[in-house]
Amino acid sequence: MSNSNNSRRKFFATTLQSVGLTALGGLLWSGYSDKAKASPLVLRPPGALPEEDFLKACVKCGLCAEACVNRDSNVDRETGKQRPGTLKMAKGDDSALIGTPFFEPRDVPCYMCDDVPCVPVCPSGALDIPSLQNEKKEMDVNKARMGLAVVHKESCIAFWGLQCDACYRACPLLDEAITLEYQKNDRTGKHAFLLPVVHSDVCTGCGLCEKACVTEKAAIFVLPREYAMGKAGDHYVKGWDTKDQQRVGNRKLDQIITHDKRSEKNPMDYLNKGVEY
Amino acid sequence: MKNMKYLLLRRFTQIGLLVLYFGANAYGWKVLAGTFGSSKLFGVVPLADPFMTLQMLSAGFVAGVDVLVGALIITLFYAIFGGRAFCSWVCPINMVTDLANWLRRKLGLDAKEVNYRFLKRSARYWILALTFVVSAITGVAAFEILSPITIMQRGIIFGFGAGISVVIAIFLFDLFGVKNGWCGHLCPLGAAYSIIGKYSLIRVKHNHEACTGCMECKVVCPENQVLHMINKESISVTDGECTNCGRCIDVCNDDALGFSIRSMVKK
Numbered sequence: 001m002s003n004s005n006n007s008r009r010k011f012f013a014t015t016l017q018s019v020g021l022t023a024l025g026g027l028l029w030s031g032y033s034d035k036a037k038a039s040p041l042v043l044r045p046p047g048a049l050p051e052e053d054f055l056k057a058c059v060k061c062g063l064c065a066e067a068c069v070n071r072d073s074n075v076d077r078e079t080g081k082q083r084p085g086t087l088k089m090a091k092g093d094d095s096a097l098i099g100t101p102f103f104e105p106r107d108v109p110c111y112m113c114d115d116v117p118c119v120p121v122c123p124s125g126a127l128d129i130p131s132l133q134n135e136k137k138e139m140d141v142n143k144a145r146m147g148l149a150v151v152h153k154e155s156c157i158a159f160w161g162l163q164c165d166a167c168y169r170a171c172p173l174l175d176e177a178i179t180l181e182y183q184k185n186d187r188t189g190k191h192a193f194l195l196p197v198v199h200s201d202v203c204t205g206c207g208l209c210e211k212a213c214v215t216e217k218a219a220i221f222v223l224p225r226e227y228a229m230g231k232a233g234d235h236y237v238k239g240w241d242t243k244d245q246q247r248v249g250n251r252k253l254d255q256i257i258t259h260d261k262r263s264e265k266n267p268m269d270y271l272n273k274g275v276e277y
Numbered sequence: 278m279k280n281m282k283y284l285l286l287r288r289f290t291q292i293g294l295l296v297l298y299f300g301a302n303a304y305g306w307k308v309l310a311g312t313f314g315s316s317k318l319f320g321v322v323p324l325a326d327p328f329m330t331l332q333m334l335s336a337g338f339v340a341g342v343d344v345l346v347g348a349l350i351i352t353l354f355y356a357i358f359g360g361r362a363f364c365s366w367v368c369p370i371n372m373v374t375d376l377a378n379w380l381r382r383k384l385g386l387d388a389k390e391v392n393y394r395f396l397k398r399s400a401r402y403w404i405l406a407l408t409f410v411v412s413a414i415t416g417v418a419a420f421e422i423l424s425p426i427t428i429m430q431r432g433i434i435f436g437f438g439a440g441i442s443v444v445i446a447i448f449l450f451d452l453f454g455v456k457n458g459w460c461g462h463l464c465p466l467g468a469a470y471s472i473i474g475k476y477s478l479i480r481v482k483h484n485h486e487a488c489t490g491c492m493e494c495k496v497v498c499p500e501n502q503v504l505h506m507i508n509k510e511s512i513s514v515t516d517g518e519c520t521n522c523g524r525c526i527d528v529c530n531d532d533a534l535g536f537s538i539r540s541m542v543k544k
Contacts, residue, residue: 021395022403026411033415036422055417056338059329060427061315062302062435070305089431091438098422098440099314099431123315123323123343124333 042096043103043205043222045087046110046144047119047127051224057126060099062089064118064127071117086110087118103146105207105222112141112172112206142173147205147222148229149178149198156219158195161185167196167220170212177202178209196220200229280530283523290366295433302434312430313367314421315344323347328408328469332418335409352473360474364460364467365522369429373444374460377451378499387456396455398502398518401468408465420465457499460520467520475517480539481525485511488533494525513539 037055045064048054068074069085076083086108090096101118103110116139119127134140149167153159171178176199183193196209198220207222234251238244262270294309301310307320315325325340325347333340340348355363365371381387411419421427425447428440447459460467483506490508495501503516504525526534 018399018403021400022407025404026407029407029411029419030414033411033417033419033422037415037417052416053338056333056336057340059314059325059333059340059344059418060421060431061311062431063311063315063317065435066302066305066310069302089435091432091436091440092428092442093439097417099427121317123311123317123325123341123347124338125341 037097039095039097040227041224042100043105043147043207043224045101045103045118045127046116046141046146046204047129047132048146049126049128051226054126055097055100057124058100059124059126060089061123062101063121063123064101065089067117067121071113073111073113084108103207105210106218109207109211110144110146110204111208112144112204114141115139116141116144142204144204144206145225147207148200148203148225149205149207149209149220149222150228151196151198151220155215155217156196157215158193161187161191161193163194164214165194165196166212166214167209168194170208172206172208173202173204177204200225280527283527287366287522288372291369291372294367295369295430298430298434312434313427315347322350324351326466327352327473328466329418329421331469332408332412332420335412336416336418337413355470355474356477358477358479360477360479360521361467361470361517361519362474362479362521363470364464365520368426368466369433370426370444370447370464371460373429373448374451374457374499377448378457380452381456382496386453396458396462398462398500400462401465401471404463405465405468424466425459426464426466461499471517476539478539479521480513480515480537481519481521481523481534482513482537483507483511484533484535485509486533487531489531491530493528493530494534497524497528499524513537515539 040051042051044051044054045068049057065085065087068087069082074083074085075081086103087101088094088103090098090100090102092098094102096102116132119129119132119139129139132139132141132143134143156164158164165180168174168178168180178196178198181193181195181197183195185191185193205222205225210218210221213220234247235256237248297306297309298312298316300306301308308318310317310320311324313326314329315323318324323343323346325344327348330340330344330348333344355361359366408420423443425443429444432438432440432444451458451460455462483504485506485508488508492507494507495504498504499522500516500518500520503514503519506512506514521536523536526536
């Protein structure tokens with residue numbers, strides 16, 4: 001009797017210990033995993049699902065990177081040898097989650113192959129073929145939205161008045177994704193500024209502009225669209241644009257707030273109180 | 278050379294597979310491309326890691342057809358034939374832990390069998406279960422972000438980077454820490470294959486009549502709890518934790534061990 005009691009007690013003790021240690025491991029592991037996947041400023045291959053879904057879906061097989069480096073067009077025109085591929089598989093010391101594909105345009109940009117070899121090889125659906133297909137179900141790499149090019153005016157020498165249109169000419173969607181805006185140079189009084197302007201509805205984020213930029217650290221660079229773009233919300237619509245006006249219908253009744261804490265007070269009171277920080 | 282037959286065959290298979298994977302990236306070979314996560318055989322047949330596929334599903338993503346079909350093919354192969362053979366015939370970490378284990382014996386670090394209070398061989402099944410929980414909570418295949426197996430394989434194919442430290446850590450842990458610590462105690466992928474391959478056909482069979490009880494097999498076996506029948510009765514090793522590595526067959530001088538097909542008829 002006492003013997004079976006003892007062994008039962010021992011069984012409970014070891015089970016409790018195992019459960020406890022598993023819980024401890026689970027906490028550490030979840031913490032590490034949350035940190036490891038928090039790599040927002042990473043550019044993914046064309047057709048990649050939104051980052052959150054991409055991280056769930058990517059099997060880290062590297063077939064996209066292999067298709068990228070081994071594509072027929074990937075030869076150096078001068079030496080005739082193979083160049084490094086655009087897509088890299090993240091190592092432990094890269095900012096992207098280990099084993100996932102990403103690219104750094106200043107190093108090697110995406111060359112926008114017509115047949116998009118990296119996407120159809122994806123076995124898991126992390127790179128989504130339909131998102132790159134046009135109405136005729138053909139692959140159209142220009143539908144890719146890998147990121148958005150952003151210009152830093154202060155370091156862009158075109159904004160100084162020097163003549164440089166390196167990014168404009170490097171862009172595969174010439175005069176569509178980047179256009180040059182002509183402005184008078186008041187400093188000299190007789191020259192023009194040729195200012196690069198990126199159009200977010202066309203830019204694919206390939207990074208050829210970032211690669212071409214002549215400044216020491218690129219003055220035009222690609223950021224993930226989520227981080228490079230704002231959003232006006234559906235209560236700001238262009239009243240002069242009937243199509244845009246339809247967005248107002250997207251608002252849900254319960255999201256429309258017309259009454260808040262400040263409505264309780266008399267405007268004379270809160271306007272005279274100064275700004276609250 | 279006689280007592281190295283299966284060891285050499287295994288090294289040939291392990292390194293051969295890595296060469297094929299490496300060539301797929303470096304030279305565009307089509308024989309076997311990808312990684313253990315998911316591969317393409319001859320550019321046609323999809324293969325995928327069943328454990329990783331389950332992690333993806335628990336993270337909340339229904340994988341593409343290629344991954345699901347590939348995982349099914351691999352599962353059927355090991356369930357029907359291979360047993361836990363992935364661990365000893367395919368996995369590159371096996372070469373690291375085997376080296377650590379061999380050095381342990383040479384350096385005499387195994388003089389006394391230690392009973393690890395906190396680390397039992399059953400830990401891997403707890404970790405296996407935990408993998409799915411953590412995947413579900415964090416929305417990412419949890420083992421794949423720290424798996425030394427794929428880190429080492431990707432390292433060989435695409436270049437190592439800081440990932441090499443994980444491989445060194447496993448080596449040091451197995452050499453100076455726990456004997457067979459990674460493969461025999463912690464690795465949830467090994468645990469998954471133990472379960473998948475539990476009823477597979479290829480088994481090591483013991484012949485009690487020929488056995489002289491030298492226990493060489495138990496010394497060399499990385500999962501020697503599965504060899505409980507040695508010098509006791511003539512049966513097959515039916516435990517799923519046996520990796521079918523064949524080291525016991527190699528070291529046996531009495532022909533008391535050999536591969537056989539599991540008999541389907543119960544005694």
